[in-house]
Amino acid sequence: MTLPILLIVLVGFGLAASAVAALYWAARNGQLQDFERGAQSIFDEGEPVGVPTDRVFRRRTRKPKSA
Amino acid sequence: MSATVEIPGGIAANRASSGLQVEGEVVQRVVVDRSCRLPVLFFFAAGLAWLLLGSLFGFIASFKMHHPEFLADWSWLTWGRVRVAHLNMVAYGWASQAGIGVGIWLMSRLCRAPLRAPGLTLVAGLFWNLGVTIGVAGILAGHSQSIEWLEFPKYATPLLFVAYALVGIWAVLMFVNRRPGHVYVSQWYLFAAFLWFPWLYGTANVIMQAFPLKGVTYGAVNWWFAHNVLGLWFTPIGLAAAYYMIPKVIGRPVHSYYLSALGFWSLALFYSWNGMHHLIGGPFPIWLITASVVASFMMLIPVLTVAINHHMTMRGHFGRLAESPTLRFTVFGAMIYTLVSLQGVSMAIPAWNKITHFTHYTVGHAHLGMYGFFSMIMFGSMYYIVPRLVGCEWRSPTLIKWHFWLSAYGIILMVLALSVGGFLQGAYLLDPATPFEYVVKSTMLFLQSRSVSGVAIASAHLIFGFHFALMLLRLGRTGGEATTFLSREVRS
Amino acid sequence: MNSLPRLFIGIFVVFLFAWGGLVAMPYLQLGGLQPQVDEDGNQFPPQRDSLAEYGAEVYAANGCMYCHSQQIRPEYAGSDLERGWGARRTVPRDYVNDRPVFLGTMRTGPDLTNIGKRQPSALWHHQHLFAPRAMAGDWSIMPAYRFLYKVQKVKGTPHPDGFTVPGDPSVPEGYEIVPTKEAKALVAYLISLDRSYSLKEAPVD
Numbered sequence: 001m002t003l004p005i006l007l008i009v010l011v012g013f014g015l016a017a018s019a020v021a022a023l024y025w026a027a028r029n030g031q032l033q034d035f036e037r038g039a040q041s042i043f044d045e046g047e048p049v050g051v052p053t054d055r056v057f058r059r060r061t062r063k064p065k066s067a
Numbered sequence: 068m069s070a071t072v073e074i075p076g077g078i079a080a081n082r083a084s085s086g087l088q089v090e091g092e093v094v095q096r097v098v099v100d101r102s103c104r105l106p107v108l109f110f111f112a113a114g115l116a117w118l119l120l121g122s123l124f125g126f127i128a129s130f131k132m133h134h135p136e137f138l139a140d141w142s143w144l145t146w147g148r149v150r151v152a153h154l155n156m157v158a159y160g161w162a163s164q165a166g167i168g169v170g171i172w173l174m175s176r177l178c179r180a181p182l183r184a185p186g187l188t189l190v191a192g193l194f195w196n197l198g199v200t201i202g203v204a205g206i207l208a209g210h211s212q213s214i215e216w217l218e219f220p221k222y223a224t225p226l227l228f229v230a231y232a233l234v235g236i237w238a239v240l241m242f243v244n245r246r247p248g249h250v251y252v253s254q255w256y257l258f259a260a261f262l263w264f265p266w267l268y269g270t271a272n273v274i275m276q277a278f279p280l281k282g283v284t285y286g287a288v289n290w291w292f293a294h295n296v297l298g299l300w301f302t303p304i305g306l307a308a309a310y311y312m313i314p315k316v317i318g319r320p321v322h323s324y325y326l327s328a329l330g331f332w333s334l335a336l337f338y339s340w341n342g343m344h345h346l347i348g349g350p351f352p353i354w355l356i357t358a359s360v361v362a363s364f365m366m367l368i369p370v371l372t373v374a375i376n377h378h379m380t381m382r383g384h385f386g387r388l389a390e391s392p393t394l395r396f397t398v399f400g401a402m403i404y405t406l407v408s409l410q411g412v413s414m415a416i417p418a419w420n421k422i423t424h425f426t427h428y429t430v431g432h433a434h435l436g437m438y439g440f441f442s443m444i445m446f447g448s449m450y451y452i453v454p455r456l457v458g459c460e461w462r463s464p465t466l467i468k469w470h471f472w473l474s475a476y477g478i479i480l481m482v483l484a485l486s487v488g489g490f491l492q493g494a495y496l497l498d499p500a501t502p503f504e505y506v507v508k509s510t511m512l513f514l515q516s517r518s519v520s521g522v523a524i525a526s527a528h529l530i531f532g533f534h535f536a537l538m539l540l541r542l543g544r545t546g547g548e549a550t551t552f553l554s555r556e557v558r559s
Numbered sequence: 560m561n562s563l564p565r566l567f568i569g570i571f572v573v574f575l576f577a578w579g580g581l582v583a584m585p586y587l588q589l590g591g592l593q594p595q596v597d598e599d600g601n602q603f604p605p606q607r608d609s610l611a612e613y614g615a616e617v618y619a620a621n622g623c624m625y626c627h628s629q630q631i632r633p634e635y636a637g638s639d640l641e642r643g644w645g646a647r648r649t650v651p652r653d654y655v656n657d658r659p660v661f662l663g664t665m666r667t668g669p670d671l672t673n674i675g676k677r678q679p680s681a682l683w684h685h686q687h688l689f690a691p692r693a694m695a696g697d698w699s700i701m702p703a704y705r706f707l708y709k710v711q712k713v714k715g716t717p718h719p720d721g722f723t724v725p726g727d728p729s730v731p732e733g734y735e736i737v738p739t740k741e742a743k744a745l746v747a748y749l750i751s752l753d754r755s756y757s758l759k760e761a762p763v764d
Contacts, residue, residue, distance in 0.1 A: 019336075037249055038249045038250075038251060038252070038324045039314070039320035039321045039324040039327075040320050041177075041248060041249040041251050042177070042251055042311060042314060042315055042320070043315075043318075043320070044092035044093070044096070045092050045093070046092055046093030046096065047093075047096075047315070047318075048318075049318055049319060049320060050318050050319070051318045052316060052317055052318045052387060052390070052391070053315055053316055053318065054315075054316045054390070054391040054392075054393045054394065054450075054451055055390045055391060056390070056391060056392050056450075056460070056461060056464055056467065057389060057390050057391070057392065057464050057467075057468075
């Protein structure tokens, strides 16, 4: 009964350690720096940032749109 | 300056005659959308058909709970089969296929590459529907295995596995052949979901059918599978859609991409351990149950991460909810995601679980997640995607509004009824002096309310199904604000 | 996060980790469980006979599990014991002969772990399955399983398995209800549901 528990605790520690190591490596290797570009990647020149792309319901009076 | 731009697929755009700047990016997006048309519409249409049938069976099951003599003479309509058929129809027939349709389109868009191997996806779709049809017929015929979420008889499961495996293979193909550039958060979620699900389904079925597995370990495998269908299949697809649709519709990037990464990995790590929280108090080693309870609490990390991210992205733009049906459905779904997940965490607390376990409260929670979160986000994505595939706008904004409000009020009523009723049921069950007769009687009003909500929800689906059929027949509006492409010449 | 192989490995590892903990470890710990055998050679839990095993299939086919649970929770987790649904909580060994296990997640109807002990009469079960409201009361929402039975006119001598349900107006005078093989199997299964024996890890005081 105790062997499976011991095993899983060890595996758990091992995984936690490797997660920390992976995070450290990622930070070191510049994996976490490009987030700004990643978020922008769904926009392009035809559908740029600041322009909504779905306006099916029309408001009764057109208000000046603030991006 | 006059120039004809040749685009793969034979669509030519003449700059001079259209008078518009047709950018390479825009045309590429159109080409990608067009390449998805047949597979995505197939999955949407098939999914909607199952949604309608599944809603009907759901209503029958609900009605039978307060009128047990309703349709009581036929073996294939006995409650224990109708309820099971309902779950499998809406989970594998509707939700999974809507998810695949949305996922295919999203993957193609985000990989910035036309859909590869459409034949593969169509074969997957055919196997999927064949499998679900045979499976549901088997359940009604009395061959249900009574393993929750895995009730399909053994003769149906290989068909489904082939379908899931083909989708997984397709996802890898798309991902490998993507255009270089950033991999967006939705792609992580979709890629993961399309791999996790066949692994999950294959492993669970192999273990249950091929191993000499008996006793409570069966229950452990069952709930490892069933909960992971929610956490590693439906949730990632729903989040992938929300992470794309919300920024795309309002025209603003996700608030914090770093939080997206944190949310993804913490979801992957913790959600997969939750399964045993369905069995608190059950005949299992206490370490197993405790692990799942702890993992359930840890879910606060990915859930709050996603909530913060979406809220901060939407901040200042809630006015857009009045303009965009996609945004309405998606934001509703995203808020419900936060709510249902927090509810789930609370249900894992042993003191609360003592009351709500085995009651209608759990059923309410399940519907809040599968309908309030997942299905509403799917509806939102479908409203965005379909016009871009068929080349015309949705015909009637009024029908869309009716769909939204009937669905929204319907699910709110359902969940309120089942939560209050379930809580009362649980409180009475917990009191050993309360006779069982009284426990059952106390639920009647709430079960009847649930049936009323079912009418609202089924009506919403009829409206959507009709509207969708109009789009398939190209009977939508062609004028109006462009939700699709910029000029007529670009249409094929 | 732009790299396919790394993403793949990460996805696979988290999957494997949870599988290891929730599937592999319980199997290692519990997979070898056997029934407890006493000095007289009696097995606990006892092996079901073939009719009752078939009854478990009928139970599965008709989705009984979706209203009825089969697990007695300990005192700290619920009031199952005080309600009289069992003499003790259920433990993994109780389910060693079951495949699949009908633990259940709903109590629209009562828990059935010990229904065989609470209600050992086969006749009562047949009557209840045929006409739940006539037997339990009008408040019962249990479906009627009339399709598991044949209603036929009594020809000369009544059928040895035939019965009637007093208080059920649907079957006229002179008619009897005869269970099909499925009904007999299901009732045999229900009567086999009895976990009131003691186990070393879960004694009954």
